[in-house]
Amino acid sequence: MATKQKITPFLWFDKEAGEAARFYTSVFKGSKIKESRKLENTPSGTVEIVTVELLGQEFTLMSAGPLFKFNESISFTVPCETQDEIDYYWEKLSADPKAEQCGWLKDKYGLSWQIFPTILAEMQRDKDPKKVARVTEAFLKMKKFDIVALGKAYAG
Numbered sequence: 001m002a003t004k005q006k007i008t009p010f011l012w013f014d015k016e017a018g019e020a021a022r023f024y025t026s027v028f029k030g031s032k033i034k035e036s037r038k039l040e041n042t043p044s045g046t047v048e049i050v051t052v053e054l055l056g057q058e059f060t061l062m063s064a065g066p067l068f069k070f071n072e073s074i075s076f077t078v079p080c081e082t083q084d085e086i087d088y089y090w091e092k093l094s095a096d097p098k099a100e101q102c103g104w105l106k107d108k109y110g111l112s113w114q115i116f117p118t119i120l121a122e123m124q125r126d127k128d129p130k131k132v133a134r135v136t137e138a139f140l141k142m143k144k145f146d147i148v149a150l151g152k153a154y155a156g
Contacts, residue, residue, distance in 0.1 A: 009059050011059060011060070011061050012064060012068045015065075016109060017048045018036060018063070020061055020109050021036070025052055027092045031054045031055060033050060033051070036049070044064050047063060048062065072106075074112065076111070076113050077113070078116070079116060086115055086147070089115045093107045093115070094144075095107050099112070100144065101143060103144070105144075115145070117145050119147060120135070120139065120145065123150065126154075134154060138152075
């Protein structure tokens with residue numbers, strides 16, 4: 001029997017929860033919309049609540065008016081094994097080139113994502129501070145991570 005997730009991210013949208021649910025489940029393969037319901041006659045009118053599962057992680061999306069906006073203090077990380085995977089998520093999610101930096105991007109709903117190569121964490125844990133410094137210097141100049149360039153920086 002699978003253990004129920006203890007913490008579920010809850011994302012407040014103005015009126016795009018259903019649209020966002022369809023978008024995210026199309027981007028993250030094997031994902032699905034689990035439930036969608038509407039609450040009528042609330043103080044902000046009709047509220048839509050959609051539960052999705054993205055890569056095994058449950059999220060709740062709610063359309064409840066323009067009271068709150070996303071900002072960079074919250075982001076979701078997507079670890080990637082290959083450059084093709086990084087490129088795929090970058091192409092699908094990035095909607096604001098001005099917000100791109102060090103693997104961070106902002107999607108069309110204003111939600112921030114970090115698309116990063118799993119190898120980067122290994123490089124950053126290296127005991128050689130010169131290797132770590134070179135990798136750090138290289139990635140600070142990047143918008144979308146480039147695994148080959150990170151590898152060259154790491155190797156010196």
